[in-house]
Amino acid sequence: xxxxxxxxxxxxxxxxxxxxxxxxxxxxxxxxxxxxxxxxxxxxxxxxxxxxxxxxxxxxxxxxxxxxxxxxxxxxxxxxxxxxxxxxxxxxxxxxxxxxxxxxxxxxxxxxxxxxxxxxxxxxxxxxxxxxxxxxxxxxxxxxxxxxxxxxxxxxxxxxxxxxxxxxxxxxxxxxxxxxxxxxxxxxxxxxxxxxxxxxxxxxxxxxxxxxxxxxxxxxxxxxxxxxxxxxxxxxxxxxxxxxxxxxxxxxxxxxxxxxxxxxxxxxxxxxxxxxxxxxxxxxxxxxxxxxxxxxxxxxxxxxxxxxxxxxxxxxxxxxxxxxxxxxxxxxxxxxxxxxxxxxxxxxxxxxxxxxxxxxxxxxxxxxxxxxxxxxxxxxxxxxxxxxxxxxxxxxxxxxxxxx
Amino acid sequence: xxxxxxxxxxxxxxxxxxxxxxxxxxxxxxxxxxxxxxxxxxxxxxxxxxxxxxxxxxxxxxxxxxxxxxxxxxxxxxxxxxxxxxxxxxxxxxxxxxxxxxxxxxxxxxxxxxxxxxxxxxxxxxxxxxxxxxxxxxxxxxxxxxxxxxxxxxxxxxx
Numbered sequence: 001x002x003x004x005x006x007x008x009x010x011x012x013x014x015x016x017x018x019x020x021x022x023x024x025x026x027x028x029x030x031x032x033x034x035x036x037x038x039x040x041x042x043x044x045x046x047x048x049x050x051x052x053x054x055x056x057x058x059x060x061x062x063x064x065x066x067x068x069x070x071x072x073x074x075x076x077x078x079x080x081x082x083x084x085x086x087x088x089x090x091x092x093x094x095x096x097x098x099x100x101x102x103x104x105x106x107x108x109x110x111x112x113x114x115x116x117x118x119x120x121x122x123x124x125x126x127x128x129x130x131x132x133x134x135x136x137x138x139x140x141x142x143x144x145x146x147x148x149x150x151x152x153x154x155x156x157x158x159x160x161x162x163x164x165x166x167x168x169x170x171x172x173x174x175x176x177x178x179x180x181x182x183x184x185x186x187x188x189x190x191x192x193x194x195x196x197x198x199x200x201x202x203x204x205x206x207x208x209x210x211x212x213x214x215x216x217x218x219x220x221x222x223x224x225x226x227x228x229x230x231x232x233x234x235x236x237x238x239x240x241x242x243x244x245x246x247x248x249x250x251x252x253x254x255x256x257x258x259x260x261x262x263x264x265x266x267x268x269x270x271x272x273x274x275x276x277x278x279x280x281x282x283x284x285x286x287x288x289x290x291x292x293x294x295x296x297x298x299x300x301x302x303x304x305x306x307x308x309x310x311x312x313x314x315x316x317x318x319x320x321x322x323x324x325x326x327x328x329x330x331x332x333x334x335x336x337x338x339x340x341x342x343x344x345x346x347x348x349x350x351x352x353x354x355x356x357x358x359x360x361x362x363x364x365x366x367x368x369x370x371x372x373x374x375x376x377x378x379x380x381x382x383x384x385x386x387x388x389x390x391x392x393x394x395x396x397x398x399x400x401x402x403x404x
Numbered sequence: 405x406x407x408x409x410x411x412x413x414x415x416x417x418x419x420x421x422x423x424x425x426x427x428x429x430x431x432x433x434x435x436x437x438x439x440x441x442x443x444x445x446x447x448x449x450x451x452x453x454x455x456x457x458x459x460x461x462x463x464x465x466x467x468x469x470x471x472x473x474x475x476x477x478x479x480x481x482x483x484x485x486x487x488x489x490x491x492x493x494x495x496x497x498x499x500x501x502x503x504x505x506x507x508x509x510x511x512x513x514x515x516x517x518x519x520x521x522x523x524x525x526x527x528x529x530x531x532x533x534x535x536x537x538x539x540x541x542x543x544x545x546x547x548x549x550x551x552x553x554x555x556x557x558x559x560x561x562x563x
Contacts, residue, residue: 034563036561036562036563039561040559040560040561040562043560043561044560049560051558051560051561053560053561053562054558054559054560054561054562055562055563056558056562058558060554142563143563144563192563310407310410314411314426314427315426317425317426317427317428318422318425318426321425322425364560364561366561
């Protein structure tokens with residue numbers, strides 16, 4: 001009797017009976033895997049590859065920032081912080097926005113420090129999206145927005161941008177995409193992958209559409225400090241937009257702190273409180289060591305940051321002029337650290353071009369369609385790599401073109 | 405102009421053509437600016453940082469601090485210029501603190517450096533006293549670290 005009961009139980013536990021896939025929620029199953037992943041695996045198998053596929057600075061975090069982090073560990077600063085983040089950091093962020101963009105955020109209730117901008121974006125989507133809400137996402141763009149909107153229960157509505165308009169989204173395009181369900185608009189300028197920036201006048205026109213249709217804007221400005229020939233315009237500095245926007249920013253690109261995971265969100269109290277509610281239950285607080293580094297970066301980091309920006313600017317000109325000279329039409333990117341040349345003249349799709357370039361000349365770039373359908377025919381070439389490597393990569397790309 | 409200097413300071417082998425591409429000014433302008441700065445002495449010299457030890461050459465470096473007794477009518481400049489004329493002396497600086505001049509001296513052996521200081525420097529009339537510090541190891545020279553440079557291990561492709 002007892003023997004047979006045991007065997008019935010072991011039959012139930014037999015591994016052949018378990019299908020872990022079925023535990024995965026349907027809406028998660030439906031999110032497509034990142035297109036970058038496939039390419040990443042391909043690159044990993046090869047030696048001697050020069051990679052222009054990297055979406056992070058090649059600089060190591062400036063020493064004074066690392067030093068501040070190390071010192072804080074020595075002192076034993078390893079506990080939780082306030083859900084909002086260290087007050088000193090929030091005050092510095094607030095001061096910085098007041099000084100640079102003339103937008104005021106109360107450090108006590110309108111600044112939320114997050115674990116990278118990725119978390120801030122996810123929180124923003126989850127805080128504003130109800131099931132079925134539509135979110136307008138101009139493309140090409142960073143790979144996370146659309147899946148994050150879907151995971152939050154919303155429907156992403158992509159809007160294509162084109163080289164003719166230097167990959168800027170227009171107020172007219174946004175207006176045309178609006179339905180009764182539209183809740184929010186994502187802006188991400190300076191843009192990854194195109195390097196496009198928005199002029200103040202473009203943003204003002206968009207602001208009108210936002211007001212007319214009662215939208216909230218989630219503006220990812222993590223590349224704001226990397227704007228060449230002119231200053232970045234913060235979206236909330238446009239009249240009437242402070243109450244209608246969540247600004248996302250962080251330290252990854254400006255201070256070469258990607259792995260430290262430090263970002264923040266700025267918005268009026270109601271929105272930040274909603275985001276903080278989710279943040280406190282899911283993340284609790286951003287890593288304290290990174291927060292200490294952020295304080296040091298904002299206090300004493302301008303010099304190192306400007307040095308890096310000036311170097312990116314030189315490389316930008318080098319790469320853009322190199323690509324154009326070899327016949328790959330490339331518009332002049334005015335922000336971030338990407339060039340976005342067209343390969344349409346070669347007759348190859350961007351996927352074919354990238355794969356053959358990798359196999360034949362060992363240069364890794366990211367095919368543009370990874371960032372949205374309208375990115376097809378383009379490549380994302382990151383110039384956040386040393387000048388010597390860039391010169392070598394350009395020579396190899398030219399050799400590849402000659403072999404076609 | 406500062407932009408050109410910044411680029412050259414780190415790598416003098418970058419030509420006017422490449423500098424022109426990076427800065428957005430024409431090649432001819434870059435070339436003439438560089439000529440002008442060479443003429444004015446803003447650009448003093450193009451040098452190479454060499455790790456002699458790696459090349460198998462033995463050099464001994466010493467830092468020497470000097471206390472100077474000034475004679476009437478001649479200042480620090482006069483004695484500094486005299487000392488600077490010795491080819492063994494790599495640098496001469498007027499410093500604040502307990503001593504007046506600081507030198508870097510290079511020689512083939514400790515003995516050679518020690519004798520040079522004893523015979524040529526300490527014997528100068530205005531020199532009241534010297535302190536010699538031999539260099540055991542150089543970690544950073546002129547802004548360049550001489551040990552293994554740090555590299556961050558980035559993923560080859562990232563979003």
